[in-house]
Amino acid sequence: MAEYGPAKGDAAHARAFTIACVQMEPRIGAAQHNLATALDRIETAARNGAALIVLPELASSGYVFEDRDEALALAELVPDGPTARAFEAIARRLNVHIVSGIAERDGARLYNSALFAGPGGHLGVYRKLHLWDNEKRFFEPGDRGVPVFDTPLGRIAMAICYDVWFPETFRLAVMQGADLVCVPTNWVPMPSQPDDRPGMATTLTMAAAHSNGIAIACADRVGIERDQPFIGQSLIVGGDGWPVAGPASIDREEIVYGTIDVARTRAGRALNAHNHVLRDRRADIYDPMLGTGWPVSPP
Template sequence: MTVEEDQGFSHLVVAAVQMAPRVGHTADNVARSVALIEQAATQGASIVVLPELANSGYVFASRAEAFALAEPVPDGPSTQAWAEVARRCNVHVVAGIAEREGDRLYNAAVVLGPRGWLGTYRKLHLWGDEHLFFEPGNKGLPVFHTELGRLGVLICYDGWFPETYRLLAMQGADIVCMPTNWVPMPHQPTDRPAMATTLAMASAHSNGLNIVCADRTGTERGQPFVGQSLIVGARGWPLAGPASIDSEEILCARIDLRASRQARHLNVFNDVLRDRRDDIYDPMLGTGWPLPPH
């Protein structure tokens, strides 16, 4: 389904794919993800988000293993397989991938449309052992302009930093696609949803952004993942999910882009972007204050 025009409002269906990649089983992981993308497309989705490192798995034993499982973008086999299913199903796909550029590795996400590769986002904030394998992202926070709206991308731990969402919103993003591999947080109450879901809801509300969080499930080399994939609307309330902790699922939700862009207007007086005190900090979050002497 592409954007529908219905009485002046633009509607589209987004999907978060929750799956369980297995480290080292790249061909199987990609084949399973392609099948799930196809299923999401049959449910009307025009944007499909896959988990973080959906092709390679997450818990690497060594940098040599990570390097062997990483691929060039956009010419590697995983990106090419996702590009083909995006073309065939007429969808946009955002998929987490272990990217290799020369001798550098990045925890990245490729953005693909029916006409091919649109660009790559590289995770800015590395978590835990990722520091042993990956370089911090060096492509900033791009916004991809598509016929379906303006797409931003974040990966997992990036969502702990409110600046990332704010900078995407300031660039006009409509939807933030988040491939993620959420792990249990210390002191997380067992009877409460994952902290990551709360952060996504708060960030959506405070920036007027739709956020599509596609998490993985399962336990890999002793590391459990929490599932609970989620699609949050621009007013901060869940549109679909949270998903289960331990099952593959496809969450779908309909987004009204016109209404989403109006969500930043909280009332006749207040707008979450307009009300920013840019006399204190500049619109793109720099303070403008002199650095302290070294």
């Protein structure tokens, strides 16, 4: 059972900084091309003032694997694989922080993961908790909870794609002191999604940010891969739930930039003189209902 506690660190380092969400189109199986594209986009984002750069889910490998053998062949070690090492090197050189999706190999197990690199090197890894559709054929569910990392920018957590559908993901992050959640994602059209409306994922992201007083930065991919379309719409949402950048286009590669003020995000959790979005929680009532024992069979 994972243990959750506040991230350690001095809140005095909180400041405003620029985030870049890279919306790109990885190619399935083209690891060298994907890495070269990612590094080019990171260079561009850094030149434009980004201190934190987020790339899509499985940005190094592509997403729609034919079978587990293909997923295994495209998976890498973290932090000792070529993609992780390249991101460490460019993060050091450009003095930036990078979050990117990657197929992670750990022994015989595969994880849909996000690596985190910074000017000091490898910071950590997050393993996707909630696997979507055929991901369950290839990957193990995440086994490291929702870690929060102290950085000079603020306290940063990660989630991946379908994790956004589960409010508990963000609540665990914020209750450990997170200021921001970075979300590498490969959002796909949802059942009954109208073509003329924003993706459901953007609404869920805004709701999660507002209900937790936490900023969220989502980097999606675009394109069609082995008949699977992706919806783009990368966005950066402030702690009040309103986008500060995006949503991006549904079909174009681009970089979305937004500024997050960490001190303002923390202060904004007080909605008025009497209400605070975290302190008003009624944990005495609903915490016992949130464990694995209730309900026995979800309706």
